[in-house]
Amino acid sequence: GQSLEQPSEVTAVEGAIVQINCTYQTSGFYGLSWYQQHDGGAPTFLSYNALDGLEETGRFSSFLSRSDSYGYLLLQELQMKDSASYFCAVKVQYNFNKFYFGSGTKLNVKP
Amino acid sequence: DARVTQTPRHKVTEMGQEVTMRCQPILGHNTVFWYRQTMMQGLELLAYFRNRAPLDDSGMPKDRFSAEMPDATLATLKIQPSEPRDSAVYFCASGPGLGSTDTQYFGPGTRLTVL
Numbered sequence: 250g251q252s253l254e255q256p257s258e259v260t261a262v263e264g265a266i267v268q269i270n271c272t273y274q275t276s277g278f279y280g281l282s283w284y285q286q287h288d289g290g291a292p293t294f295l296s297y298n299a300l301d302g303l304e305e306t307g308r309f310s311s312f313l314s315r316s317d318s319y320g321y322l323l324l325q326e327l328q329m330k331d332s333a334s335y336f337c338a339v340k341v342q343y344n345f346n347k348f349y350f351g352s353g354t355k356l357n358v359k360p
Numbered sequence: 361d362a363r364v365t366q367t368p369r370h371k372v373t374e375m376g377q378e379v380t381m382r383c384q385p386i387l388g389h390n391t392v393f394w395y396r397q398t399m400m401q402g403l404e405l406l407a408y409f410r411n412r413a414p415l416d417d418s419g420m421p422k423d424r425f426s427a428e429m430p431d432a433t434l435a436t437l438k439i440q441p442s443e444p445r446d447s448a449v450y451f452c453a454s455g456p457g458l459g460s461t462d463t464q465y466f467g468p469g470t471r472l473t474v475l
Contacts, residue, residue, distance in 0.1 A: 280462065291451060291466035292403070336403065346391060346455060346462035347416060350403040 251275045253337055253351035260357040261327055269322045269354045271337035280340040281313050281320045282348060287333045295322070295335075324356070332358045362386045364467035366452050372473045378440040381470045383452030384433055391455040392435045393464060394420075394427055398448045406450075409435065410457070442474045 252274040261267040271281065280299040284292040298304055298313035298320060310323040324331055334355050338348040365384045373379055385392050394406040407417040407427040417427060424443070429435045439446055449471050453464040 282462070291468050292453075293466065294463045297462065340462060345408070345410075345415060346457070346464070347405065347408055348462075348464070349405070350395075352402040 251339070251341065251349040253339060253349060255335075255337055255351040255354045257352070258355045258357065260359060262359050263327055263329060265327050266323065266325050267327060267356065269324075269335050269337075269356070271320045271322075271351055273318050273320075273337070273339050273351075275339050275341050275349060277341040277343070278315065278318070278339060279343050281311070282338040282340070283309075283311055283322045284336045284338060284350075285333050286336065286353070292336060327358050329358050329360070332356060362465075364452055364454050364465055366450075366467040366470050368470055369468060370471045370473075372475065373442055374475050375443055376441040377474075378438065379442050379446075379472060379474075381437045381450055381452075381472070383435040383437075383454075383467055385435060385452070385454030386465055387433070388456065389454035389465070390432075390457045391464075392429060393453040393455075394435070394437050395451040395453065395466075396448045397451060397469075403451075406437070439472075442472075444474045447472055447474050 254272045282297045283295040286292045296311040303312045308325045313320040334353040336353045338350045392409040397403045406420040412429040426438045449469045451469045453466045455464045
């Protein structure tokens with residue numbers, strides 16, 4: 250079976266830094282993606298890590314440790330518009346871009 | 361600005377009725393996915409197509425659900441007969457295929473309510 254664990258909810262203040270963790274147990278592993286979803290909206294792609302280490306894209310960074318089956322999304326200089334749900338997703342097959350999604354973390358950014 | 365489009369955006373129907381949801385993937389994308397999202401189950405993969413061929417529909421209840429790609433610009437998801445437990449948001453996503461990020465681009469979703 251496939252198992253991805255994320256905290257259900259995180260609260261932080263505007264301007265702060267927040268880290269959303271994801272641990273996984275899957276039948277295969279070829280990469281970890283992160284998606285953002287605002288209430289009533291569609292998931293949008295944020296980042297993808299296939300190798301260990303940190304990937305930075307503006308205010309957002311994503312980290313992967315394959316040996317620990319663990320990754321995280323780091324959001325810096327939080328803004329109110331960052332209030333959304335964040336999903337990690339694992340690519341489980343090499344030649345198929347098939348992903349299993351975590352249950353999501355709801356981030357509440359307060360003034 | 362290329363986007364995945366889905367119709368209808370909202371659908372309310374009665375139990376037992378047939379429901380058809382349509383998706384137009386981004387032009388040039390060769391992979392299409394159907395997902396279902398509920399509060400209880402989260403985002404579940406129902407079906408996955410590459411170059412219009414179904415590669416994986418293991419997440420789809422076979423007795424009532426069917427997914428097809430009649431051509432490269434149209435993907436359909438049908439439920440017949442529909443049941444109240446099918447109430448969910450159904451997302452279609454498309455992607456440019458295997459690559460460094462395997463990004464998927466999601467459509468706005470169809471919010472289905474079965475009474």
